Amino acid sequence: MTTAYHPWGRVDADGTVYVRTADGERVIGSWQAGSPEEAIAFFARKYEALETEVVLLEQRIATTDMAPAQASASVQRLLQHTADANALGDLDGLRARLERLTEDVGHRREEAKAAREQARVAARETKERIVAEAEQIAAEATHWKSSGERMRELLEEWKAAPHAERAAEAVLWKRLSAARNAFTKRRKAYFANLEAEREDVRARKEKLCADAEELSGSTEWGPTASAFRELMRQWKEAGRADRDSEAELWKRFRAAQDKFFTARAEVFSAKDAALREHAVAKEQLLSQAQALLPVTDIRAARSALRGIQEKWEQIGAVPRDAREHLESGLRRVEDALRKAEETQWRRSNPEALARAEGTVAQLRSTIAQLEQQLARARERGDARAERTAEEALTARRAWLTEAEHTLAEFSS
Secondary structure: OOOEEEOOEEEOOOOEEEEEEOOEEEEEEEOOOOOHHHHHHHHHHHHHHHHHHHHHHHHHHHHOOOOHHHHHHHHHHHHHHHHHOOOOOOHHHHHHHHHHHHHHHHHHHHHHHHHHHHHHHHHHHHHHHHHHHHHHHHHHOOOHHHHHHHHHHHHHHHHHOOOOOHHHHHHHHHHHHHHHHHHHHHHHHHHHHHHHHHHHHHHHHHHHHHHHHHHOOOOOHHHHHHHHHHHHHHHHHHOOOOHHHHHHHHHHHHHHHHHHHHHHHHHHHHHHHHHHHHHHHHHHHHHHHHOOOOOOOHHHHHHHHHHHHHHHHHHOOOOHHHHHHHHHHHHHHHHHHHHHHHHHHHHOOHHHHHHHHHHHHHHHHHHHHHHHHHHHHHHHOOHHHHHHHHHHHHHHHHHHHHHHHHHHHHHO
16 A cells, blocks of 8 residues: 555555644554545545534524523534544644634623623613502502502513512512502502591481481472582582492482472472463453553542452462563553542642642743843843843743643643
């Protein structure tokens, strides 16, 4: 057998196979079964298999999220294999590549460590936010339903969030648990107090129902309606009992109200109908009274009006909206008759006639004197005296006109 050479080793004539590295030649095997070329090909394939493993590891590290610890173990295993490999090829090159992978894995380990730290910080910040909100709800919340739902959501957010460092996680969990317990305690205390308040409201409204039921049969319409308004004011101010009691109590209270106001409405309706009938009757009487005008026979008119007035009083009250029309209409007839009576009396009174005649005579005499005074003032050219006489004449002539009118009534 002759010696055969390979770029990274050789096969001696005795079949010994060598690989060349930076440390020199190293025996990797002995080949007796064939030619040196076959030996070189065999040990070269073993190198190719080892190189394939390195290539695959490089690809996994470069393209996947392979854990640094796993990657480091794989690199160390291949380094060991490379150091002892019975393979013909650039073993130094493979080791160099694996050493670069070791550096890359180290970088990745540091990056993973930094990422873990960043994740822990982010997790701590997230959980601090959760705890802070829970503590605020525990201290301030008054909308219990929505706040309780939010507390449950915060607990789920805590469970879904990544873990922070153990010590911080324990402290934050203790705070969250304390906030949840404080919230639960406050909510229970609130509802216990609310229950007591509602029980007090229920008792007060029971009393209001009893009072309303006692009033429901009253026929003192005005005072009782006022009493019901006062009960309603107290009902509104009392607050609300629990839902079932509130509904039942309101049903009782409303039934008592309805009983009273329905009865009152029936009475008032009957009364209104009677008042309307009264108004119709008085409208007929008013028409009869108005037919007496103008007054021509005072005695007959007075007798007829007296009969109308008696019937008017017997009829009684009328609706408020018709009262003014009817009463004012009858008053106008009464006033017209009274004026006619006064006029007749003046005409038949001799003393009044004498006074009227005396007034007319006196005014005529005064006017004659004033006319003479006016004429003399004009003759003298006394403007002031003339003006005074004219003003006095104007006033006396007006008085004379009224006095003559009054006197004429005695003869008409």
